[in-house]
Amino acid sequence: MASSSYSNNSPCAACKFLRRKCMSDCIFSPYFPPEEPHKFVNVHKIFGASNVSKILNEVLPHQREDAVNSLAYEAEARIKDPVYGCVGAISVLQRQVLRLQKELDAANADLIRYSACSETPTTHHGGSGFYYPWNNHG
Amino acid sequence: MASSSYSNNSPCAACKFLRRKCMSDCIFSPYFPPEEPHKFVNVHKIFGASNVSKILNEVLPHQREDAVNSLAYEAEARIKDPVYGCVGAISVLQRQVLRLQKELDAANADLIRYSACSETPTTHHGGSGFYYPWNNHG
Numbered sequence: 181m182a183s184s185s186y187s188n189n190s191p192c193a194a195c196k197f198l199r200r201k202c203m204s205d206c207i208f209s210p211y212f213p214p215e216e217p218h219k220f221v222n223v224h225k226i227f228g229a230s231n232v233s234k235i236l237n238e239v240l241p242h243q244r245e246d247a248v249n250s251l252a253y254e255a256e257a258r259i260k261d262p263v264y265g266c267v268g269a270i271s272v273l274q275r276q277v278l279r280l281q282k283e284l285d286a287a288n289a290d291l292i293r294y295s296a297c298s299e300t301p302t303t304h305h306g307g308s309g310f311y312y313p314w315n316n317h318g
Numbered sequence: 319m320a321s322s323s324y325s326n327n328s329p330c331a332a333c334k335f336l337r338r339k340c341m342s343d344c345i346f347s348p349y350f351p352p353e354e355p356h357k358f359v360n361v362h363k364i365f366g367a368s369n370v371s372k373i374l375n376e377v378l379p380h381q382r383e384d385a386v387n388s389l390a391y392e393a394e395a396r397i398k399d400p401v402y403g404c405v406g407a408i409s410v411l412q413r414q415v416l417r418l419q420k421e422l423d424a425a426n427a428d429l430i431r432y433s434a435c436s437e438t439p440t441t442h443h444g445g446s447g448f449y450y451p452w453n454n455h456g
Contacts, residue, residue, distance in 0.1 A: 225369070226365065226369060227364065227365055227366070227369070228365070228366045228368075228369055230366075231363075231364060231365070231366055235396070235400050238400050239400050239401050243401045246401050246402065247400065247401045247402075250401065250402045250403055250405035250406075251403070253405050254392060254396075254403060254404070254405060258373070258392075262373050262376050262377050262385065263377050263381045263384050263385045263388065264384065264385075264388045265388055265389070265392060266392070266404060266405065266408065267388035267391050267392060267404065268388075269408055270404060270407055270408060270411065273408065273411035273412065273414075273415060274411065276411075276415050277411060277414050277415055277418060280415060280418035280419060280422055281418060283422055284418055284421055284422045284425060287422060287425035287426055287429060288425055290429055291425060291428055291429060291432070294429070294432035294433075295432075
């Protein structure tokens with residue numbers, strides 16, 4: 181009877197880690213397969229099994245996979261960078277957006293200058309391989 | 319003697335929430351002032367006090383304020399969006415970077431066309447207020 185209460189042949193990664201029976205209605209089972217033990221270890225380390233379970237119960241069943249994947253992403257980022265976690269990635273992306281916006285503004289300003297001297301748009305003359313410094317910014 | 323063990327006149331937001339004495343060596347006290355109760359409530363709800371304490375002990379003292387602020391940011395994002403949390407912001411920024419890169423590539427391609435017809439760069443002729451569709455993308 182006990183073995184038939186497992187949702188699969190082997191318990192999910194969460195139940196295996198928590199050393200408990202993996203029941204057929206286990207909230208973790210569909211999202212933490214035994215083949216990916218680190219996924220649960222990471223979210224457990226950062227959020228705690230109880231908080232993960234609460235979040236999963238709070239969202240709709242079809243949203244749970246996305247919720248688990250975003251939690252796993254956050255947990256991994258926090259383990260790699262305990263100070264900033266995935267907020268570090270947000271800062272990098274925000275700086276990248278600002279840099280690209282600045283480069284785009286500069287390119288548009290150049291285009292305005294060119295277009296003011298040329299009433300009809302020119303046709304394409306190739307230019308492949310032409311070096312532009314703004315294509316090579318770090 | 320009990321009252322002198324508080325780090326300030328009033329306990330920090332963490333100790334107040336956890337209904338415990340706020341000792342002079344409280345790990346939360348410098349980062350969770352009593353005036354900002356929600357900061358601790360949020361990180362406690364998402365990460366748990368124990369995990370926050372572990373992360374704070376794992377990083378250097380001068381990094382703890384940044385660690386708390388990034389945890390508070392993540393917690394607030396997860397409360398607002400239980401499915402994606404701040405990973406949602408990362409997706410939005412990644413799409414924004416791709417869009418800007420595409421617009422920049424298009425602007426650079428236009429510049430290549432213009433420059434192929436004009437050997438010397440033109441001087442600036444104003445153009446303020448000139449409408450360009452790529453300045454107005456959603």
